[in-house]
Ligand code: FES
């Protein structure tokens with residue numbers, strides 16, 4: 001449970017808010033690289049409650065600017081993208097990827113107004129098929145979250161995004177809350193004779209969870225331990241990298257993944273899921289599994305399209321629940337997460353909760369984030385940026401141990 005003030009501090013990320021300022025100090029994914037063609041249509045991007053425009057110029061360089069034209073504020077996303085600049089459709093001012101106004105056709109000859117005007121532009125880089133941007137304050141860009149997707153060819157990577165109508169904190173909580181897996185997602189876990197096979201082996205062995213939290217310089221590792229009746233254990237170790245990166249054990253062979261919870265504004269969130277195979281190109285079966293093809297939209301920029309809303313109970317199918325005792329009535333696992341998250345309300349009222357031992361990872365996450373904001377306000381830098389992070393070595397683990405602590409082997413086949 002949090003006080004009203006703590007909940008506000010944690011959740012509000014708009015311009016000028018303490019959390020918003022701290023989060024802006026991190027490289028963030030903005031949009032898929034493929035959406036920006038050379039001299040193609042600019043794209044409007046909303047992050048942290050502010051609007052921006054992204055475009056790729058004639059030389060292939062990406063520009064990321066405040067959305068409004070510096071003349072009188074018309075959206076540059078409406079502009080023409082031509083000859084190394086975006087030209088506003090209202091009076092024709094032209095701005096390059098550095099945010100410099102390079103031409104003002106409406107001003108008289110000899111005017112030097114153009115040279116005096118700039119639009120705020122932001123550092124970008126492309127990695128893992130995405131355009132990343134840094135919206136922070138200061139001279140130097142921070143370390144890039146190079147988990148490994150940045151080192152492999154495009155055919156080894158698949159990225160999916162969902163747009164969730166909820167505040168970002170609830171999504172991070174869902175990722176770190178391993179205890180819900182054995183209640184909400186039971187339809188997708190191995191049961192009966194298959195209980196000890198596959199990537200989720202042993203998860204149905206015990207419903208209750210004991211957490212062990214291990215502090216890391218970048219956040220923490222939460223090990224959700226489930227003790228089974230025969231004395232063996234399932235350890236499910238999730239890595240939390242401040243402020244919104246979560247690494248969860250993969251369910252696909254050789255696949256690494258990172259989840260990124262990217263606030264659009266206080267009540268909407270882009271939920272990115274980057275998957276990559278360092279050993280080679282992804283198979284069709286792996287892509288199918290990651291994107292939930294056949295069950296979710298093939299649009300990788302929003303897997304929930306078309307979607308059901310709250311008054312339609314997010315499409316929950318009661319017949320399915322009757323037929324399958326493990327089902328909570330949704331056709332795909334991600335929709336289960338969507339429904340529970342959005343049903344908590346856009347911004348969860350954390351003054352009314354009743355938390356228990358199974359919420360330890362969530363409680364620690366909130367505390368870690370509130371501490372992070374405090375450090376940022378006091379020192380102007382984020383605690384996890386004080387020393388370099390060895391991103392490629394951060395790996396979540398799912399392991400089975402017998403009653404003597406010996407590791408039991410299990411296969412992930414797809
Ligand atoms: S508002 Fe953009 S050129 Fe006038």
Ligand SMILES: [Fe+2]
Pocket residue numbers: 174180181184185337
């Ligand atoms: Fe979930």
